[in-house]
Amino acid sequence: MLDKFVQDALILWATIDPIGSMALFAGLTANMTAEARRRTAIKTILYSGGVLIAAIVVGQLLLAAMGIQLVSLQLAGGIILFLFGLQMIFGDPAGADAPMDSRHDIAVFPLAIPATASPGAILAVILLTDNSRFPIVTQAGTALVLIAILAVTLLLLLASGRIIRVIGTGGANILVKVMGMVLAALSVELVMKALDIGHWGS
Secondary structure (H helix, E strand, C coil), X not given: CHHHHHHHHHHHHHHHCHHHHHHHHXXXXXXXXXXXXXXXXXXXXXXXXHHHHHHHHXXXXXXXHHCCCHHHHHHHHHHHHHHHHHHHHXXXXXXXXXXXXXXXXXXXXXHHHXXXXXXXXXXXXXXXXXXXXXXXXXXXXXXXXXXXXXXXXXXXXXXXXXXHHHHHHHXXXXXXXXXXXXXXXXXXXXXXXXXXXXXXXX
16 A cells, blocks of 8 residues: 555655746746735645546546546646646736736636646546545545645645745746747647547547
């Protein structure tokens, strides 16, 4: 069982990508105050944690009830991620020129979804807690592993202020563009994998 939890931790770390989330967070919150950045970090983890825990509890049942295959979720997530990546590269996703209260909450989108609770992470938690393969105790252990990784992610987000002080606003804007290209590339990879799975499954 210990081997499974270690494997789960590695998979969840790769799909949640705390380092990548921290880089994106640093870029999108560069113009915020330290207090606003702290609140955004906490809300990001609470929202993404809620989504991923919900995926563990009811994700598999909900998809089955709606007749949605996991590959379809991966394909849709990849498309959404690609569109947001383009927005980061060619636009201003942080909305630096507009008051934050008048815009959507970036803690929800894109920081919680699809950055932290990414399509890959949602797929991973559903597969790693497959009701037909793992008992409740093992699923609970995987949930605890997930919570531990989210806690580490929160610490990294809270430490992002130091990164902003070092690179400045200009560096943060460059970081957003770079992360946009990374997200676009990741989204293409997700779509290609989904299409490949769909091809072999047909």
